[in-house]
Amino acid sequence: MATVDLTSIAKSFGPTKVLGGVDLSIADGEFLTLVGPSGCGKSTLIRIIAGLEAQDSGGVAIGGASVDHLRAHERRVAMVFQSYALYPHMTVGANIGLPLTMSRMTLRQRLPLLRLLSRQRREILRGIEADVGAVAAQLQLEHLLDRRPAQLSGGQRQRVALGRAMVRSPDVFLMDEPLSNLDAKLRVHMRTELAELHKRLGATFIYVTHDQIEAMTMSDRVAMMDAGDVLQLGTPSELYERPASIKVAQFIGSPAINLLPATLAGSGRIELFGRPLSLAVNGTAGASITLGIRAEALSLAQGEPGQGGRAWFSARLRRKENLGSEYILHFDLAGRDAPGVTTRATAATAATVNETAEVALTFDETACHVFDVGGERLEPRNGGAVSSVVPLRA
Numbered sequence: 319m320a321t322v323d324l325t326s327i328a329k330s331f332g333p334t335k336v337l338g339g340v341d342l343s344i345a346d347g348e349f350l351t352l353v354g355p356s357g358c359g360k361s362t363l364i365r366i367i368a369g370l371e372a373q374d375s376g377g378v379a380i381g382g383a384s385v386d387h388l389r390a391h392e393r394r395v396a397m398v399f400q401s402y403a404l405y406p407h408m409t410v411g412a413n414i415g416l417p418l419t420m421s422r423m424t425l426r427q428r429l430p431l432l433r434l435l436s437r438q439r440r441e442i443l444r445g446i447e448a449d450v451g452a453v454a455a456q457l458q459l460e461h462l463l464d465r466r467p468a469q470l471s472g473g474q475r476q477r478v479a480l481g482r483a484m485v486r487s488p489d490v491f492l493m494d495e496p497l498s499n500l501d502a503k504l505r506v507h508m509r510t511e512l513a514e515l516h517k518r519l520g521a522t523f524i525y526v527t528h529d530q531i532e533a534m535t536m537s538d539r540v541a542m543m544d545a546g547d548v549l550q551l552g553t554p555s556e557l558y559e560r561p562a563s564i565k566v567a568q569f570i571g572s573p574a575i576n577l578l579p580a581t582l583a584g585s586g587r588i589e590l591f592g593r594p595l596s597l598a599v600n601g602t603a604g605a606s607i608t609l610g611i612r613a614e615a616l617s618l619a620q621g622e623p624g625q626g627g628r629a630w631f632s633a634r635l636r637r638k639e640n641l642g643s644e645y646i647l648h649f650d651l652a653g654r655d656a657p658g659v660t661t662r663a664t665a666a667t668a669a670t671v672n673e674t675a676e677v678a679l680t681f682d683e684t685a686c687h688v689f690d691v692g693g694e695r696l697e698p699r700n701g702g703a704v705s706s707v708v709p710l711r712a
């Protein structure tokens with residue numbers, strides 16, 4: 319088992335800067351996910367950890383020791399690729415056992431002509447077979463060991479690729495979008511399997527995905543990347559509940575967070591559509607800010623809007639999206655210079671609204687996120703979390 323420490327990892331391909339100096343420390347046994355939009359440098363970073371790509375500058379240490387001088391197969395890491403990279407002409411058993419064949423047998427012993435001759439070779443083969451069997455049992459692949467990859471389902475191929483990584487008992491598992499070739503249902507199932515496998519093996523997992531749900535559901539911590547930099551590193555709840563920037567807030571969470579343009583009035587109080595809220599931040603009067611409100615923090619006002627001093631604004635239904643367990647309601651903000659917003663609703667609540675009339679949407683100010691004009695998170699003036707702002711409204 320091992321820690322992984324990345325220090326100022328930078329990488330360019332020709333004139334294109336892909337990684338801008340990434341610092342990241344991953345704890346022993348941790349499940350860390352690199353998440354971010356396509357092209358942000360996730361694969362490049364994980365390939366550098368694996369030793370499949372060389373960084374331009376910076377260092378990789380595994381278990382506290384630099385591995386920069388080690389080639390990929392010397393690093394005690396195993397990588398699982400999105401494409402599985404299985405050999406089509408080999409059986410499942412041979413595919414899983416391949417890393418052991420390569421490390422335990424000499425080139426001579428691997429030559430077909432000498433196959434029948436060596437007793438030593440037979441002993442090595444028996445050892446490999448036992449190790450492959452143990453891994454296959456863990457992954458429920460025992461009955462498939464003699465098949466070839468083409469005779470397997472996508473999920474089974476995925477397991478074979480996992481088995482090939484497990485068979486060397488690596489300290490660190492590196493996984494690059496391993497579930498993206500599976501259909502939606504299997505992907506959900508495999509999320510659970512991978513999380514359980516991680517628990518069982520106790521190894522360090524570094525997992526790459528562009529799917530924020532995978533990142534949120536499996537990881538101990540998530541590193542959100544964009545354009546070659548880590549924007550925020552934290553637990554899934556930290557990223558969801560205290561996003562450091564608009565980019566993180568927008569990427570994490572489904573439906574996407576509602577973003578509304580607002581301004582700072584005198585005294586730092588936030589005004590939304592000309593109405594003062596009870597939130598205040600440091601900043602100059604007149605400054606533009608953005609208010610982030612998650613769909614679950616926004617709801618249809620019951621009774622008179624503004625009751626009990628609750629913040630509200632008016633909107634008109636555009637579309638109802640039935641998810642079975644709940645509805646996502648999409649609203650337009652008629653006449654306002656703002657994009658639409660979404661809320662979650664029960665079927666009963668969804669039935670009370672239609673496209674014909676404007677409704678009032680009310681929200682929990684303590685659950686709002688505030689971002690400055692550059693998209694960085696703003697903390698409230700009293701220094702606590704936004705959620706602990708003292709209401710200014712009489």
Ligand SMILES: Nc1ncnc2c1ncn2[C@@H]1O[C@H](COP(=O)(O)OP(=O)(O)O)[C@@H](O)[C@H]1O
Pocket residue numbers: 331334336354355356357358359360361362363
């Ligand atoms: N071998 C390469 N040669 C040139 N450009 C590359 C190479 N590998 C990746 N890139 C570029 O680097 C950027 C980051 O790629 P990648 O790390 O694969 O992103 P991600 O995995 O987050 O989608 C992309 O713009 C990609 O086109």
Ligand SMILES: [Mg+2]
Pocket residue numbers: 360361362494
């Ligand atoms: Mg990639």
